[in-house]
Amino acid sequence: MNGDQELQVIVQQGKEPNTTVQEERNQTGVTHSNTYKRCLRVAVYTFFVISGQSVATILGRIYYDNGGNSKWLATVVQLVGFPVLLPYYLLSIKTHTTTTHRDDGKAASLKNRVLVYLVLGVLVGADCYLYSIGLLYLPVSTYSLVCASQLAFNAFFSYFLNSQKLTPIILNSLLLLTISSTLLAFNNEDSNSQKVTKAQYVTSFLCTIGASAGFGLVLSLQQLAFRRVLKRQTFTEVMDMIIYMSLVASCVSLVGLFASSEWKTLSSEMDNYKLGKVSYVMNLVWTAITWQVFNIGGTGLIFELSSLFSNAISVLGLPVVPIMAVIIFHDKMNGLKFPKSKLTSGNQHSEPEDTCFAVVAIEQRTDQLAKHEGTDAKS
Numbered sequence: 218m219n220g221d222q223e224l225q226v227i228v229q230q231g232k233e234p235n236t237t238v239q240e241e242r243n244q245t246g247v248t249h250s251n252t253y254k255r256c257l258r259v260a261v262y263t264f265f266v267i268s269g270q271s272v273a274t275i276l277g278r279i280y281y282d283n284g285g286n287s288k289w290l291a292t293v294v295q296l297v298g299f300p301v302l303l304p305y306y307l308l309s310i311k312t313h314t315t316t317t318h319r320d321d322g323k324a325a326s327l328k329n330r331v332l333v334y335l336v337l338g339v340l341v342g343a344d345c346y347l348y349s350i351g352l353l354y355l356p357v358s359t360y361s362l363v364c365a366s367q368l369a370f371n372a373f374f375s376y377f378l379n380s381q382k383l384t385p386i387i388l389n390s391l392l393l394l395t396i397s398s399t400l401l402a403f404n405n406e407d408s409n410s411q412k413v414t415k416a417q418y419v420t421s422f423l424c425t426i427g428a429s430a431g432f433g434l435v436l437s438l439q440q441l442a443f444r445r446v447l448k449r450q451t452f453t454e455v456m457d458m459i460i461y462m463s464l465v466a467s468c469v470s471l472v473g474l475f476a477s478s479e480w481k482t483l484s485s486e487m488d489n490y491k492l493g494k495v496s497y498v499m500n501l502v503w504t505a506i507t508w509q510v511f512n513i514g515g516t517g518l519i520f521e522l523s524s525l526f527s528n529a530i531s532v533l534g535l536p537v538v539p540i541m542a543v544i545i546f547h548d549k550m551n552g553l554k555f556p557k558s559k560l561t562s563g564n565q566h567s568e569p570e571d572t573c574f575a576v577v578a579i580e581q582r583t584d585q586l587a588k589h590e591g592t593d594a595k596s
Contacts, residue, residue, distance in 0.1 A: 255521060258517065258521060259518065259521055259522070261514075261517075262513070262514040262515075262517035262518045262521065262530075263514065263518070263530050264514070265510050265511065265513050265514025265515075265517070266511055266514035266515055266518065266527070266530050266531055266534060267514075267530070267531075267533070267534030267537060268507075268510065268534075269507045269508065269509075269510035269511030269512075269513075269514060270511045270531060270534055270535075270538075271534060271537045271538050271541060272503075272507045273295070273504055273507040273508045273511060274352070274357060274360070274361060274538050275357065275538065275541055275542070275545065276500055276503060276504040276507065277291060277349075277352050277357075277504060278352060278357040278542070279492075279500060279545075280500050280501070280504070281352065281353055283490055283491040283492050283496075284486065284489050284490045284491050285486060285490065285497075285500075286482070286486060287474075287479045287482065287483060287486065288346065288349045288350055288353060288479070289346070289349075289470060289473045289474035289477055289479045290474060290479065290483065290501070291349040291352070291353075292342070292345045292346045292348075292349045292470045292473065292474075293467065293470045293471060293474055294501045294504045294505045294508070295345045295348070295349075295470075295504070295505070295508045296341070296342065296345060296463050296466045296467040296470055296505075296508070297463075297467045297470075297471075297505055298463075298505030298506050298508055298509040299459065299460050299463035299464065299467070299509055299512075301505075301506060301509060302456065302459065302460060302509060302513070303460070306456045306460065324447075324448065325446050325447050325448060329446050330446075330447070330457075330461075333442045333446055333447065334458075334461040334462055334464075334465055335465055336438070337435060337438060337439065337442070337458075337462045337465070338461070338462045338463070338464065338465020338466040338468075338469065339465065339466070339469055340431060340434065340435050340438070341435055341462060341463075341465075341466040342465070342466035342467075342468075342469030342470050342473075343431065343469070344428050344431035344432055344435060345428075345466065345470065346470065346473065347424045347425070347427050347428035347431065348424075348425065348428040350420065350421060350424040350425075351363070351421045351422070351424045351425030351428060352421075352425075353421060354413045354417040354418055354420065354421035355418065355421045355422065355425065356542070357538060357539075357542040358538065358539035358542040358543065360421075360425060361535045361536075361538035361539055361542070362535065362536075362539060363422065363425045363426065363429070364425060364428075364429055364532075364535060365532045365535050366426060366429045366430075367428075367429035367430070367432045367433045367528060367531070367532065368433070368525075368528050368529060368531075368532045369433075370429055370430040370432070370433030370434065371432075371433030371434075371436050371437060371524060371525055371528040372433075372525055373433070374433055374434050374436075374437035374438075375436075375437045375440070375523070375524055375525045378437045378438065378440075378441050379437060379440050379441055379444070379523070379524065381523065381525050432528075433528060436515070436519060436524035436525075436527055436528055437524050439458065439516065439519050439524060440519050440523060440524040442458070443458075443519065443520065454520075455516055455517060455520045458516055459509075459512050459513065459516050463509075463512065514530075515527050515531065518530060
């Protein structure tokens with residue numbers, strides 16, 4: 218009997234390593250599958266950010282160039298498009314019942330959630346108003362290039378709020394982007410559609426800089442909220458963040474629209490719109506939709522990677538707008554703007570390794586998730 222027991226022990230010991238190897242292989246296969254899926258999500262979110270931002274900015278310029286003058290209405294349409302997400306949200310929530318990222322097991326309290334959405338919503342509403350003032354008097358090419366400074370502000374806030382590491386490559390890009398944005402402050406040129414005074418140009422420039430700073434702060438606060446307050450990084454949390462934040466920001470902008478009495482002039486503004494009433498309405502509708510496409514992409518990239526990466530993708534897409542502006546509005550691409558465009562796009566890939574940044578970050582997050590799940594399973 219003792220011999221039989223010893224033989225069984227030896228057989229079991231021989232099987233255990235094979236079982237462990239098989240489990241490791243299965244875990245590796247799952248990890249690679251998750252990595253590919255996450256890469257695909259990042260690619261889709263990136264497309265949403267670049268396309269939504271470019272089209273929405275051009276539509277905003279078309280609104281101003283053809284008789285639109287309401288800064289608060291231009292702010293409202295950046296925010297009120299969030300109801301178009303509700304059908305997708307309700308249909309997709311059933312397929313995202315499990316968490317795809319970290320889950321600390323304890324959801325944030327209702328009080329903390331409301332506080333997060335209120336603070337971010339008010340900041341976004343004020344930020345969009347500053348952007349509307351900036352686009353009113355600046356040529357769209359200048360406006361979009363000045364917006365590149367938001368990356369520097371985002372890196373600054375991420376360093377203090379999210380412990381973001383600032384590598385030499387990032388610092389080099391931030392320095393060049395900031396210098397080139399500063400040069401544009403001294404490049405006062407008239408828009409093709411209207412004469413712009415020096416005071417108006419400076420006002421729009423400062424408002425755009427302020428909006429860029431606010432946008433960088435909002436992105437950093439979103440990342441902080443996901444990690445420290447909401448804690449559960451799931452599809453539901455992403456959609457809740459977009460919808461409730463947009464709801465609060467929309468209320469803020471609507472209050473501003475009625476408090477400023479600009480709503481009284483909207484009827485005559487539509488009647489006098491150069492492209493007609495139908496074009497006026499369609500411009501506002503599609504502006505609202507494209508900004509929501511941008512919001513989905515931006516928030517999704519924060520969810521998958523970080524606020525700094527989300528902002529870097531936004532800045533990477535900014536050179537698309539000046540090119541479209543030259544074609545559509547015949548904006549001038551002078552000696553200051555051209556180097557700025559090259560810096561904005563080129564510094565995102567100042568080293569060959571930068572092209573793999575997203576994939577590497579994704580794999581690191583996936584490995585962390587696999588280890589976390591393995592630890593939970595053992596415990």
